[in-house]
Amino acid sequence: MPSSVSMPIGQAGAAPRTATGRFYRRFGLFERLQHGGMMFAFIGCALSGLPLLFPYTGWARTIAGLMGGFEGAALVHRACAVLMAVVFFAHILQFLWRGLAAGSLLTVLWGPNSLVPQWKDVLDIRDHMKYFLGKGPRPQFDRYTYWEKFDYMAVFWGMFIIGGSGLVLWFAEELSPWLPGWAFNVATLVHGHEALLAVGFIFTIHFFNGHVRPEKFPMDMVIFTGRLTEHELREERPLEYERLKREGRLAAIEATPPGAGTLAFGRLIGGTALVLGLITVVLILYGLFTG
Numbered sequence: 001m002p003s004s005v006s007m008p009i010g011q012a013g014a015a016p017r018t019a020t021g022r023f024y025r026r027f028g029l030f031e032r033l034q035h036g037g038m039m040f041a042f043i044g045c046a047l048s049g050l051p052l053l054f055p056y057t058g059w060a061r062t063i064a065g066l067m068g069g070f071e072g073a074a075l076v077h078r079a080c081a082v083l084m085a086v087v088f089f090a091h092i093l094q095f096l097w098r099g100l101a102a103g104s105l106l107t108v109l110w111g112p113n114s115l116v117p118q119w120k121d122v123l124d125i126r127d128h129m130k131y132f133l134g135k136g137p138r139p140q141f142d143r144y145t146y147w148e149k150f151d152y153m154a155v156f157w158g159m160f161i162i163g164g165s166g167l168v169l170w171f172a173e174e175l176s177p178w179l180p181g182w183a184f185n186v187a188t189l190v191h192g193h194e195a196l197l198a199v200g201f202i203f204t205i206h207f208f209n210g211h212v213r214p215e216k217f218p219m220d221m222v223i224f225t226g227r228l229t230e231h232e233l234r235e236e237r238p239l240e241y242e243r244l245k246r247e248g249r250l251a252a253i254e255a256t257p258p259g260a261g262t263l264a265f266g267r268l269i270g271g272t273a274l275v276l277g278l279i280t281v282v283l284i285l286y287g288l289f290t291g
Contacts, residue, residue, distance in 0.1 A: 022230040025255040026222055030094065032095045035223050037087040038155070038271055044080030046199045046280055048073045053192050054287035088159050106263025112243065119151065121146040142239040147209055158198050165191035165253060200284065203277035213275060219274070225258035 027035075051060035051073050067073040099105035099236040109116055123139070124146045130136035144152075168175060176184075209220045215236075222228045234241045244250045260265075 006047070008009045012069035023152050023227045023255045023257050024230065024233055024250070025226060025253045026228050026233075027226040029226070032223060032226055034087050034091055034094075035085060036269070039086035039269075041080045041087060042202065043273060043276055045077055045084065046193070046203075047276070048080065048201070048281065049195055050284065050287075052077075054283075057283075057287050057290065059283050060287070070174050071279060081163070088155070112240065113144075115144055115149050115152045117146070117171065121149060126159065129269070140238050141236065142243075143237060151206055151209075154198070154201070158194070162191060162198065165194070196284065199280060203281045207277055209275060211270070219267060219270050221263060221270070224270060225262050227255050229260055 034215055035126035047063060048067060051064040052070065054060040055064075055070065064070045064073045083119050095108060098107075098108045102108060108114060109120070121140075124141065128146075131138045165187040167190060168179070168184065172184055210216065222232075241250075244253070268282075
């Protein structure tokens with residue numbers, strides 16, 4: 001799969017290196033498609049679900065009207081929820097496949113390449129806080145930082161909490177003989193409030209970490225191109241860089257620079273998502289303070 005999106009420098013037909021130096025492959029095509037599908041589904045769920053939470057506002061009626069009314073918004077919401085579930089289960093299957101190929105799930109659950117939080121992440125949080133206060137050096141990160149792992153684990157929390165409560169509401173009639181009435185009231189509260197929290201977090205904290213912080217502004221293109229420069233790898237993930245260098249695996253992931261078309265497409269998709277997210281945050285705040 002990785003070879004389908006990049007080719008090692010030095011092979012026939014390889015593009016010359018740019019002034020930024022070497023590029024290395026960070027994400028394969030399947031990972032980027034997963035992120036794209038999850039991003040599209042999440043924004044779709046947000047834009048179709050928020051009008052149901054703030055039906056008393058003018059903007060909610062306008063957005064719902066663009067989808068054919070509140071019934072149309074509910075249909076869009078469910079379609080995006082299905083897409084999100086498909087992406088989620090595709091990721092789980094990929095995870096199981098990697099574990100099977102490696103001979104043990106432990107190899108993908110633990111270690112420097114795992115997205116599961118580990119003791120080092122606790123130490124990194126402590127050291128990062130000390131760094132922010134000028135009390136120590138910046139911690140050395142590996143392939144994934146603690147905030148990236150937090151974002152990743154939040155998806156699992158959301159799929160079970162938001163997804164589970166959403167299914168109860170979706171199939172309320174079928175489940176009514178089996179569940180007490182108060183269960184549907186709880187599902188309504190949990191689904192709405194947890195979704196509101198998720199939307200607020202993704203469109204503020206996640207967007208800031210991914211795009212708005214000074215070293216990435218105005219946008220981090222790695223999830224769209226699958227590649228990062230040698231400078232980014234050495235500066236942002238020094239432990240991964242040193243490990244790959246020590247193991248002699250850097251050459252295997254060296255890649256061609258992303259093309260102009262790929263960069264333009266990534267900026268278009270990412271920029272659109274960023275603008276929609278920030279507008280959504282403003283609308284949420286307006287709905288909360290005027291309700």
